[in-house]
Amino acid sequence: MQAFNLIWFKRDLRWQDHDALYAAFKSQKPVLALFCFEPLLEKHNDGSARHRKMQEQALIGMLRELGPLQKHLIILEANADEVLTFLANEFPLAGLFSHQEHGVQASYQRDKKVKQLSIKHQINWQEFAHNGVVRGLSNRNAWDESWRSYMQKPLTKIELNDWPQWKDKDLLTLRNKLQLHFKFWQAKEDSNPNRSLNRYNSINGLEAFLQKEAHGYQKHIGEPFYSKQHCSRLSVALAWGSLSLREVYQSSMHALQMAERKSDLKAFISRLHWHSHFIQKFEMEMRMEFENLNRGYNSLRTKSNPHYLEAWTKGETGIPLVDACMRAVRATGYLNFRMRAMVVSFWSHLLWQPWQDAVHYLAQCFSDYIPGIHYPQFQMQSSVTGINAIRVYNPVKQSLEKDAEGKFLQKWLPELSHLPLAFQHEPWKLSAMEQQFYNFQLGRDYPAPLIDVNSAAHFAREELWKMKQDPLVLVENKRILKKHTVANRKVHHRSQIIMKPKASK
Ligand SMILES: Cc1cc2nc3c(=O)[nH]c(=O)nc-3n(C[C@H](O)[C@H](O)[C@H](O)COP(=O)(O)OP(=O)(O)OC[C@H]3O[C@@H](n4cnc5c(N)ncnc54)[C@H](O)[C@@H]3O)c2cc1C
Structure with missing residues (x-):
């Protein structure tokens, strides 16, 4: 069998603006896509059936977009490290492509096992930064700048029809062997496709917000009843990856240029920055899962x-x-x-x-x-x-x-x-x-x-x-x-649209 590359999906359930997928496509080897519903995380104290439902909806959307290429996306009910171990032992797995995960201790420990596995089997694991969060920082002095430059990079575009090809026989062998060892997820009918989490609805939601609903964002953001209408409600798409933060940022900056009244969109864009800011903090001090930061x-x-x-x-x-x-x-x-x-x-x-x-x-x-x-x-x-x-x-x-x-x-x-x-x-x-x-x-x-x-x-x-x-x-x-925090923080020019998080009582 020809050596192949694996793209491992996590909280990045989309085909577009996906740096890891883009790199895998460029690698000139057949590409297999993998998503795992991991018992490790589903049974974890923060896991829930509601999260799974969101992932399922996003995956149904991805399968629909793939059309006749669906066989290239494998969705399993198994811990990812076990699947990767199996693949590495049984098949010529050359490269592993994924986004960095900024999760809980349990997923960090799982990633450590995957790292060891990749070293043992000489698999080139390329992990890409996600949503502007930087791994391994010891301070935040240059972070705002690096976030902005990440957000301004051109979006990566994938032509799904150019999927790096497999020999049919090889893909069938691989799928059959996997089926003997792991449970494949069976996609169900989408009971409410107009409201499901998928890329099509997420893009529509983003457009509707930027064109119309953002009017009144600041006025209603604190109100439990009206915020549903005037906030973006994009957090679900961002959490599971139907949209990348970068594409939301770039569309919002574009809308801002056009907008007559700018303050609502400026407030919104600040919050996109907070999204990464908080994840960055957690990335740099993961013990926050268990104990007080202070x-x-x-x-x-x-x-x-x-x-x-x-x-x-x-x-x-x-x-x-x-x-x-x-x-x-x-x-x-x-x-x-x-x-x-x-x-x-x-x-x-x-x-x-x-x-x-x-x-x-x-x-x-x-x-x-x-x-x-x-x-x-x-x-x-x-x-x-x-x-x-x-x-x-x-x-x-x-x-x-x-x-x-x-x-x-x-x-x-x-x-x-x-x-x-x-x-x-x-x-x-x-x-x-x-x-x-x-x-x-x-x-x-x-x-x-x-x-x-x-x-x-x-x-x-x-x-x-x-x-x-x-x-x-x-x-x-x-x-x-x-x-x-940033040492000697300079006061940002307002056009940079970064406001520090605060809350009144
Ligand atoms: C105790 C607590 C727990 C929270 N847990 C989560 C969580 O698990 N996931 C999550 O996405 N948000 C969380 N938030 C932040 C915030 O409440 C939600 O992001 C926001 O309400 C989502 O609604 P929206 O998409 O309409 O936001 P909008 O106001 O439209 O904002 C746009 C996006 O900016 C980001 N954002 C907005 N506010 C914040 C904020 N205060 N901090 C960080 N990012 C922000 C989100 O990605 C959001 O989708 C939490 C806030 C609190 C106080």
Whole structure:
């Protein structure tokens, strides 16, 4: 059999603007494409059936694009390192092409095994940078510049009909042998192709956002009800790779030039930068999966309360906006940024619980889960990074401001929707007589609040401000600033459109 190259798909489920695929195509050898649904990751504490559904939809789209060439994409139910070991032992595998993965410890350990395997079998494993994240950095001094130059590079284009050819007999032998050892994934009918995650829908979503929906982006970004319409909702396509960040960036910069009102798109483009910024942070300090970025906070919030966890995950804390968010994310996989930050802040600050107890639940819920964004954001919203502002959100204030008409509350908490609007936000304020009048009983029809918001927030702020002076927190702050921020940061010219992440309360 002729030596061949393997393109290993991970969170990059597309055929276009794919540097690894582009390089494999140029290699003059037959190319086989591989994707693995890995039990290792599916059973991991952050894995979920919802993530798998997103991957399946994207793969169905890719198969459709391949048409008669479908036999070149092999999709298996197996850990990738086991499949690669088998291929390396049985077949003349010459080169392995993939994007770098910035995942959890488990995928890092798997990649280490693949590295050893590639050395043992002299397989040339070429890993390409993904979405502007750089591996092996010790500081961020030159990172902004390198991100921008990555984003401005021309997109790589693939002509699928030029697929580097196999001899039919060889490909059949390889597929048959693989079939004896591994379970092939059977593509199912796409039940809702118009709404599925695939490249066609993602491109349409991007265009619709840039042409129309971005108007009102800044105005509505914090609102749980209207953000669905005015935010891009591209995070799922970016998480699983139906779109590359680079193509979204370039289309957005183009739209920006045309736009009359530029501030919405500038705010959006800043967030594309944050996407990579957070993953870069995680890449440079992977222990964030398990422990506080700032070690000085390790003594904080060590006691777990399982009753709180149950109430929070079920949306039964008795604080309407928190409960509406938790029910919404469970049902849909989506929450806007502000509400994600608010439910995490509620968990860590007002319930005073360790973030580690809640981080996996939301990871499983989010259809756009990306470890490199999720863990650093979780820690930031839990105030354990030391260097960021303390963010103790008041969920009642957020409710009154960000869902003033109660539309989001009414959608997710129908049991409150017959109450006057003010009591939908704060049902505990109903007197006994009013409860009788509205045929509503706090504790029966809707839970009494788990905590008093004002005193819990006061306690959290006091504790967190005390910690700011802790000697280890201060030492760690210095270390973190040196490693994760730009030394002597110059003020960027606004045309460069990079704003530092911040959040108000
Ligand atoms: C606790 C917590 C966990 C989060 N976990 C994830 C996650 O697992 N995956 C994920 O993609 N985002 C995560 N975010 C960031 C953010 O909430 C989502 O990216 C955003 O809500 C997705 O909606 P959108 O695509 O409409 O965003 P838009 O506002 O349209 O932004 C466009 C893109 O920019 C990026 N982006 C936007 N906001 C942020 C941000 N604050 N930080 C980093 N990148 C950002 C995303 O890729 C997003 O798709 C998390 C935020 C918090 C507070």
